[in-house]
Amino acid sequence: MSQKIKLSGKARAGWIARMAWRDSRGKRLLLLLFTSSVVFGIGAIVAIHSLRENLKRIVDEQARSLLGSDIVLQTRQMPSSELTRFIASLPGEKVNERRFRSMAFFPTAGESRFVQVRAVDGALPFYGEMETIPEGVQSQRAPKPGHAIIEESLSLQMGLLPGDTVVLGSKEYTIEAALLRMAGESELTGFFAPRIYIPLEGIEETGLIQEGSIVRYRTAIGIDSEELPRLLSRIEAEKNTFFVDESVRVETVEDRRQGIESVLNNLLDFLNLIGFVALLLGGVGIVGAVNVYLQGKRETIAILRCLGSSSKSAFSIYLGQMMTFGLIGASMGTVLGIGAQFIIPSLLQSFLPFPIEMRLSYPAILTGLLFGWLIVFFSALIPLLGIRKISPLSAIRSSVESSGSSFRDPLAWLAAGILLSSLLAFTLQQSRQPITGLYFFGGLLVSLGLLSALAWSLRAALRRLRMASMPYAYRTALGNLYRPNNRTLLMVVTLGMGVLLINTLLLVRDGLLGQVNIESSDDAANVILLDVQSNQRDEVIGLLSDTGLPARDILPVITMRVDRIKGKPMREWKTTPDSPVSDWVYTWEFRNTYRDHVLDNAEVIAGSFVPRYDGGEPYPVSLSENVIEDFGVDIGDQITWNVQGVEVETVVSSIRRVRWQAGRQNFNIVFPLDTIEAAPTVYAISVKSPSRLETANLQQSLTKQFPNVSLIDLSLVFKSLEEILNKATFVIKFMAGFTIATGLLVLAGAVISSRYQRIRESVLFRTLGASTRFIRTVLTLEFLLLGLISGLAGLALSVAASWALLRFVFSIPFSIHPFQTGTVLVAVIFLTWVTGWLTSRGIATQAPLAVLRKE
Incomplete structure (x- = not known):
């Protein structure tokens, strides 16, 4: 019968610390790997x-330069005389x-290029800088009369x-400088359509702004x-009153700051x-690795119990090891994070x-x-x-097993509950919206559960698999997946989760790009003509026919805005608590159309589409599914x-689900025919161009004859969007790579933790006559x-x-x-094999005598 050692608190703590340090000899690298x-x-x-924290600090410090002014008023219709007088009465520059x-x-x-024109009558921004090449323009922050400042990317392209010139409509401007950065705007602002700044004075001479043109009128x-x-x-x-009637959108410094913070936080x-x-x-990985590590320490723990150490002291020794090396691991992660924050x-x-x-x-x-250490x-x-x-008897009787299981240990369940609760609290704190955090945490648990269930099912199936006809090396490798101390569950969960994250990202990105990849389709239009005036329509269609590019869809576009919803004026909706109407609806200038059929990229999901209407108002209209909630209607x-x-009074007669695709x-x-045809109308025309050369020639012809007509080359739009998505994908893949790296570290720890068992098996095989090549084949197949x-x-x-x-x-x-998908699978298999092989080097060449003597 063992007698417990009784020490004072200080002496006991010192003894536990010394024992933890001594016991870790020869295993410190392994503990560090865990x-x-x-x-x-x-x-x-x-x-x-x-x-x-840094972005929040920067946003707070540069709040005014993010907007470039204190207030911006914007409308999508020509300002009325009342609005013009009101703005003139406001104080400030x-x-x-x-x-x-x-x-x-x-x-x-x-060459011609689709651009965004910004005509200004003063220096912008008020706060921050307009960075240009040459730098002298920065001080004036506005183009001189008859001059233009163009986007640097456009200048390089x-x-x-x-000193070179650019022609906008019927007017020629001298290029004064190239724009590097405008305060409050990212590099992607001019990605689809490069910016060109020109003086507001003389803008009418360009002939570009005509009835129905899409123009934003802004006052900073x-x-x-x-x-x-x-x-x-x-x-x-x-x-909520006058600005709603005039469709004016107001943006303040605080609005811009909150908007940027919202996007960044998401x-x-x-x-x-x-x-x-x-x-x-x-x-x-730590749960599995520590479990394997302790399996090899059972004899040591039993001997300590025989020498009088209490179970509490033995527990404290190994807890001290894990706490110490856990702190080291957390410190290493913190150092890594400090370095990554600058990348x-x-x-x-x-x-x-x-x-x-x-x-x-x-x-x-x-x-x-702190959180990592916890x-x-x-x-x-x-x-x-x-x-x-x-039990102490485990030291002298190998048949004695520990009584009970961790599955029945209430303290183990308590520790697991605290761990899960901490993780859930952290998830909710990070997601800011509780429901989003719950969905993420629930999805994570479901994924982990499914991966675990798959691993358990695989091991059960392998136990029952008849493998007599297989080569012995294959049977041995498959057996290693379900025999005691296997790492199947650990590997399937960790590596599987990493693959889940990265491949989901790739599939979603490909799905988004597939919606705009019009180059792969022989039939889809890849050029859009916008702002074709009614008196230009037939001539533009004739020009297209002469160039061998006949018009595809010819769609009328009529500008309008919402006056009332369900008979209630918009200014009343604006002041109604919990209004179902989204903010953008109040000030938006809608571009609507009329036709007698539903296009083949849409389907009616509610109500009935009316092709032609010969009754009086209200006219039946069809709304797309994505704006129904924004309008708060049915x-x-x-x-x-x-x-x-x-x-014009209308009633919602149908709801369409639209597949929004480029081309x-x-x-x-959508209005039916015989309703609003008399309203001022412009047209949008789609064309299929067989090559970039044909598109360029069409651009030249349109620029000369119809300078107000805009041509959008969707192939360029697709390439620009692809670049943006690739940049975003790289950022997320960079972070998802942390998960794959974690899985590989867990794999390395699992292989090393079972190294002695593998060496022992290898020695037994070699004693029975197996070759080194056979053992390496088994290891390779297993990985x-x-x-x-x-x-x-x-x-x-x-x-x-996805x-x-x-x-x-x-x-x-x-x-x-x-x-x-195949490339992702091959990459995971290769990385698993390389990691497993590197961490199991030397197993196949161990001398049998050394191992047998240890036995």
């Missing part, structure tokens, strides 16, 4: 938290601006220099800080949750409207360090609690439109099978997840690219 499973997860969390898109011709390059106001409250008070008084929350997945998988901003810079200057965020470092602690605690069950509800000064035009609101199973499991779940996202979130068709 706790390294959380390094990438902690690094991701520290990096994202630090980036969030004002700059008026008109923004519209048009074609620009560059004589030096002999066309080979333009200061800068004022002294002392006068700003009075100005904001006047603006606020008219925000992005950073998503990236942080990806890092959180890596941290969670690291915790799963991630460079990946996001093109999406941000301001330069990023990173500083160390000590709250972020402390959060990552994950290590509770993950290790679950298997550590089993030490209390080890079938049978009335909408009153202001069609350029004339009220196929459609509209949110390849683990990679294959994990990859297939992750791919299967990613297909289900289908759900594309179907229910983006409402677009789902498709799989076999080559890309």
Whole structure:
């Protein structure tokens, strides 16, 4: 009978510390590898938290330069005389601006390009800088009369220099400088249509702004800080009344700051949750690795019990080991996060409207360090609690097993509950919207559950599989997947989750790109002509026929805005608590159409589409599904439109589900024939161009004969969108790579933790006459099978997840690219094999005598 050792508290703590240190000899690298499973997860969390703190600081410091002024008033219709007088009565310095898109011709390059024109009558921005080449223009912050400032990308593409010319409509401008950056705008602002700044004076001479043209009329106001409250008070008084009637959108510095913070928070929350997945998988890896590690320490623990040590002391020894090495692992992750925080901003810079200057965020470092250490602690605690069950008799009788199981240990369940509760609390805190956090956490648990169930089912199936006809090496490798101390469950869960994240990202990106990839279709239109006036329609159609590019769809476009919904004026809806009408509806200038059929890229999902209407008002109209909730209407509800000064009553007769694709035009609101044909109309015409050369020739002809008509080359739009999506994809793949790296670390830890068992098996095989080549073949097959199973499991779940996202979130068709999916699978198998092989080197060449003597 053993007698317990009784020591004072201080002496006992010192003895436990010494024993923990001595017992770790020869296993310290292994313990460090175990706790390294959380390094990438902690690094991701520290990096994202630090980036969030820095971005919040920058947004607060540069709040006024993010808007460039104190207030911006914007409307999509020509300002009325009442609105013009009201703006003139406001205090402060004002700059008026008109923004519209048009074609620009560059004589030096002999090419035309779709651009966004910004005509200003003063210096912008009031706050921040307009960075240009040459730098002298920065001080004036506005183009001189007869001059233009063009986007740098446009200058490089066309080979333009200061002094060259650009033709906008019927007027020629001298290029003064190239625009590098405008305060408050990101690099992507001019991605689809490069910016060109020109003086507002003389804009009518270009002939580009005609009836029906899409123009944004903006007024930027800068004022002294002392006068700003009075100005904001006047603006606020008219925000829900006069501005609603005039369709004026108001944006203040605070509005811009909140908008930017909302977008950044959504992005950073998503990236942080990806890092959180890596941290969670690291915790799963620690549970499995510590369990295997303790299996090899059972004899040592039993001997300590025989020598009088209590189960509490034995437990404290190994708990001290895990806490110490957990702190080291958390510290390594924090250092990694500090380094990554200076890399991630460079990946996001093109999406941000301001330069990023990173500083160390000590709250972020402390959060990552503390939370990461807690994950290590509770993950290790679950298997550590089993030490209390080890009997002293285990040291002398190998048949004695620990009484009970961790599945029946209430303390183990308590530790698991605390761990899950902490993870859920962290998820909810990061997601900001509780329902989103719950969905994410629930989906994560379901994925982990499915992967675990798959691993259990696989092991059960392999036990029952008849493998007598297989080569012996194959049978041995398959047997290693279900025999004691196998790592199948751990590998399928960790690697499978990494594959799930990355492949879901790739499939969703491909689905989005598939909606705009019109180059692969022989039939789809790839050129759109906009702002074709009624008196130009027949001539433009004739020009298209003469150039061998006949018009496809010829769609009338009529500008209007909403006056009343369900008989209630818009200003009353604006002041109604919990109004179902979305904010953008109040000030939006709608471009609607009329026709007698539903296009083949849409389907009626409610009500009935009326092709022609010969009755009086209200006219039956068809709304697309995506605006029904924004209007707060349903079938049978009335909408009153202001069609350029004339009220038109309509009733919702049908709802359409539209597949919005490049090359196929459609509209949110469609009138039947014989209703609004008399209203001022412009046309949108789609064309199929066989080559870029044909498109360029058409651009030249249109620019010369119809300078107001804009040509959109959808192939260029697709390439620009692809570049943007690729940049976003790279950022997310960078973070998802943390999860794959975690899985590989867990794999390495699992292989090393079972190294002695594998060496023992290898020696027994060699004693029985097996060759080194046979043993290496078994190891190779086992790692390849683990990679294959994990990859297939992750791919299967990613297909289900991406289908759900594309179907229910983006409402677009789902498709799989076999080559890309196969590449992901091969990459996972290869990485698993390489990692397993590197961490099991030397197993096949161990000397049998050394192992047999140890036995």
